[in-house]
Amino acid sequence: MKAITLDNITKTYDKGKVLAVDKASFELEQGETFGLIGPDGAGKTSIFRVLTTLLLPDGGNATVAGYDVVKQYELIRNCIGYMPGRFSLYQDLTVEENLNFFATIFNTSIEENYELIKDIYVQIEPFKTRRAGKLSGGMKQKLALCCALIHKPVVLFLDEPTTGVDAVSRVEFWEMLKRLKYQGITILVSTPYMDEAALCDRIALIEGGKILSIDSPANTVKKYPGKLFAVKSANMHRLLHDLRDYEGTRSCFTFGDSMHLSFKQDSDNAVSTLTNYLTGKGQQQLEITEIPAGIEDYFIRITEKQNEQHSHTS
Amino acid sequence: MSNIAIQADKLTKRFDDFTAVDAITFDVRQGEIFGFVGANGAGKTTAMRILCGLSIPTSGTATVAGFDVYKDAEKIKKNIGYMSQKFSLYEDLTVMENITFYAGIYGLSNQEIKDRGAELLTRLGIEHEAKTFVASLPLGWKQKLAFSVAVIHRPKIVFLDEPTGGVDPVTRRQFWDLIYEAADRGITVFVTTHYMDEAEYCNRVSVMVDGRIDAFDTPANLKKKFSVESMNEVFYQLARGAKRKAD
Structure with missing residues (x-):
């Protein structure tokens, strides 16, 4: 069974006027770390919301952990972890209260799955009585990751976890993801930072709602035509x-x-x-x-035509 | 001292027992592109708020465009421009309404607003978009418009707070073309970024760690000093040693 399948998923907004996702298809193997790489407005978040059953697609089919995103959404919600791009924890609850809350609604406890979050949680544990709203960016990010993991999900969705985060904290965050990967968790992660693409097993480049390329980072850059x-x-x-x-x-x-x-x-x-x-x-x-060529060179190369059209027509 | 745009000497800001900005000393020359980088929590935002006249320092001295940060905060505000990726234009106002609004805030006369607004639209080649809602503009245009609006009152210095976060690679580079043009016109550019390749485009860069400025030089000299190939490695070496990065 594939961890995630996406088959010709289309999503529009504003009564069909805005095409956010345009027939996107890809599949994730179990245990794979898969990166969705593209700038703001490319359609990354819409894909995340369809897969996390928060939005209905206009067309196409998608499954997560073998369940259909439309018909079996309740089953999906029980077995996935989702860290949205915008900080979505309760600002006026403390670190520990937030974690307890998320554990409780999934019928589990911090103790039960402590092993899974231990590495990350020890870094914020000294501040467990601090309100989440008072945490720094890097600590909020770690708490959000703990809350998304506390019920031991089989698939983890991370929507731009490193946006606005400095280069050192970004490296640390990817170290944490690597350890989660060894625990067998499938990870779909999006980022606008092209240099992070190299840390995924495979990446999809996305722009204007369209998937432009799916491959391993190493193979992706090999596709660059000509010399650089x-x-x-x-x-x-x-x-x-x-x-x-x-x-x-x-x-x-x-x-x-x-x-x-x-x-x-x-x-x-x-x-x-x-x-x-x-x-x-x-x-x-x-x-x-x-x-x-690097990922960013390749991305610029394959989006060039679209950009040219854009600047002429708009 | 007319060729110095910003001068800071042992500038310090404390919140209770926490020293957010710890005796930083640096200067920014007129027309320079100055990169202000540092890890999250290093004190960049606090320092920038002081330099924009939004926060009074605890000790030390600083002048911005010749004005004192303690006494002349209001004059500083009139002589600088500010833009960030998070907050720049009003999406539900049209292009011209945004121009009028910002120019008005900066105290330009109706005639000036009309003239400079028209000039701005011509320069960006978007005369026919004056009545378009900003929300429906392509991202690249929004960026250019936001930058042009931030300098519509012809400030001596423009502060750019992570202007390119989340922007596609081509638009990000086009934005730097604008920065270079502004610097060529004599506007001093003070810019923060998390993209270390962009630090390479600055004339000089300061790296903040735990409230201090731990490095301050041209990108070429910094790379030589740390014996590394890129600004990313310079940053990594410096910020890795930060004690308060987790907080």
Whole structure:
């Protein structure tokens, strides 16, 4: 049995005027950590709400833990954990009261499943008498994860658990997920941070309600067509303009301390021709290196066409 | 001192026995893109609130656009712009209504609002969208509009509080084009972000840890100092040692 199946799920809002999810299909194996990667408004949360039985889809079928999301929603609700994007615990209950509350409504107790949350809970236990509303972002996140886990769900839904969280806390959060994975829990997680994609078993890239690619992170970046180069110079700001003006440039984007460039044609002399052009423009300390594409490079590449259409039509 | 936009000297803010901002000293030059990064809870928001004239420090000194944070908070507010991803435009007002509202708040005259509003729409190429509700604009446009509105009163400094959170990779980069253009026009840009690749785009970066500024230099110098390849690693090395990150 698959942990999650999604078959041509469509969801619209505003009497069909807004298409949020457009015939999305994917499947999760049991124990898999699957990432839904895309920007705000891509349709990630709508998919989460359909799967957690909070929204009815307009079309298509979906199952979670073998149960149908429309007909067997009660069974699904008993066996999943859901951490919504917006902090949804009771702000005026303490850490411990929140956890007790969620344990009780699922007919269990903190003690019964303590093993599962122990690693995470010990970090917030010193503050167990503090009201949830008074916690910092990182601690709220940990408490929310504990509350989503306390009834030992078979599938865990995490909707943007790391948005607005700093780079160090994000690394820690993914460490926690890795430990949950070893306990056999299936995890569907969404994130707008492309660098987190590498930590999933498989990822789906999503934009404008459409699933654009489903594969392992390693295979996803291998699908990048053509070569990619990192270009650096002493004057990066002007370099961007020069590269965008260059007639051989297919696309050029800033990536941290370098520009990522792809040529219209990957000919043998593409790099030397570009070097001459840039030197002629007065660019100094030039470095042009071929590099492997990352998830973000691939995402930009496959969404490019949509963006072009967007800027022309809207 | 006219080329200094922000100057902070041992700036400190305490809440009871908790030192949120611990004697930070730094300066931001006119026209500079200044990256203000730090872990959650490091004290960034508190420091930024002081610099925006919204909170009085406990001790130390600071001037923003030449105005003292203790005495001239109101003048600071008039001379800065502010934008964040969380709060920027009113979705249920039209493009022009948002422009009029913000320009009005900043005290621009009706004539100025009309002129600069038209100029802004032309520059962004959205003249025909003046009567469109902001809610129905594509995200990339919303971002550009929010930024342009934040500088409509031509402030000396603009504070950008995580302006690109959750934004798609292309729009995020287009937003930085706007930041560069503003800096070219002489506007000082003070920006916070959780994307460490964006820290690389700043002229100088300060990294806050436990209320202190533990590093403050150009991205190139910081990487050299920590012997690493990226700002992400610089940040990780510094923030990993934070004691109060869990709180």
